[in-house]
Amino acid sequence: MIQGSIVALVTPMDESGAVDKESLKKLVDFHIAQGTDALVAVGTTGESATLDEDEHCDVIKTVVDFVNSRIPVIAGTGANSTTEAISLTRKAKQAGAYACLIVTPYYNKPTQEGLYLHYKAIAETVDIPQILYNVPGRTACDMLPETVGRLSQLANIVGIKEATGDLSRLKKIRDLTSTDFAIYTGDDATSREFCLLGGNGSITVTGNVAPRLVHEMIMAAMSGDKQTALAIDTKLAALHKSLFIQSNPIPVKWALAQMGLIGIGIRLPLTWLTEDCFDAVRGAMHQAGII
Numbered sequence: 001m002i003q004g005s006i007v008a009l010v011t012p013m014d015e016s017g018a019v020d021k022e023s024l025k026k027l028v029d030f031h032i033a034q035g036t037d038a039l040v041a042v043g044t045t046g047e048s049a050t051l052d053e054d055e056h057c058d059v060i061k062t063v064v065d066f067v068n069s070r071i072p073v074i075a076g077t078g079a080n081s082t083t084e085a086i087s088l089t090r091k092a093k094q095a096g097a098y099a100c101l102i103v104t105p106y107y108n109k110p111t112q113e114g115l116y117l118h119y120k121a122i123a124e125t126v127d128i129p130q131i132l133y134n135v136p137g138r139t140a141c142d143m144l145p146e147t148v149g150r151l152s153q154l155a156n157i158v159g160i161k162e163a164t165g166d167l168s169r170l171k172k173i174r175d176l177t178s179t180d181f182a183i184y185t186g187d188d189a190t191s192r193e194f195c196l197l198g199g200n201g202s203i204t205v206t207g208n209v210a211p212r213l214v215h216e217m218i219m220a221a222m223s224g225d226k227q228t229a230l231a232i233d234t235k236l237a238a239l240h241k242s243l244f245i246q247s248n249p250i251p252v253k254w255a256l257a258q259m260g261l262i263g264i265g266i267r268l269p270l271t272w273l274t275e276d277c278f279d280a281v282r283g284a285m286h287q288a289g290i291i
Helices: 020-034 051-066 080-095 113-126 145-151 166-173 189-195 211-222 226-242 251-257 275-287
Strands: 005-006 038-041 073-075 098-103 130-134 157-162 182-185 201-204
Touching: 005 098, 005 211, 020 051, 020 211, 038 051, 051 073, 051 080, 073 080, 080 098, 113 130, 113 145, 130 145, 145 166, 157 166, 166 182, 182 189, 189 201, 189 211, 189 226, 201 211, 211 226, 226 275, 251 275
Parallel strands: 005 038, 005 201, 038 073, 073 098, 098 130, 130 157, 157 182, 182 201
Antiparallel strands: none
């Protein structure tokens, strides 16, 4: 089981929107040096919705190659088409990914049975560890704990990223799954409480810009060290908020550009952070000791 701080990596781009592989390599080395426990390549924070399939698979392979087995790489392979998700998952396995993170289908709003059959089809087609991903605020689709419990019985479905921010979901899911089924939070603002309650880590946006602090906070919370976790999370609190001041990954890419780690590229229909938000993000970075 992967545990700890798992960073949902941004996809660096130049001003034209082309993928910047040199900056991608820089990010990989940065995270490994800072103690990040695993990376997600081309999750939703990695702008999976606007990379075409060839780009998507190329970025996954590039990250796997750059990491070179130093930490696990989880590939984002979700889609609102089951056949597309199967194709992406198959190619991620071929690229050498450790596991796949598969977001619920967006926009088409399947039933709970549709969700079960969607994930079952992927799991039965591609033999690679698979992590469910529930983020109804972005997908308009909420996978209920009962559906997670059913899916957890499939051999290669090994965990879930639960990003509702509802802490009660942790116990509900744990009661319906085995102890070796990983339950990660996808909500940075509640990640400390989630891990203190027994969560297995965080698949984090904040960890893009403050990887060392997020790693230390998550590990403290997972070990039950409430005081240390709170002290670190207090430094991060403004970041948790400001990195979502506009749609993710707009603010986090701006922050990384301020740190000199990436350029100023982002893919339409997302746009660069507007000037009226600069002070909030910059202030949060200062509070965290990043700048």
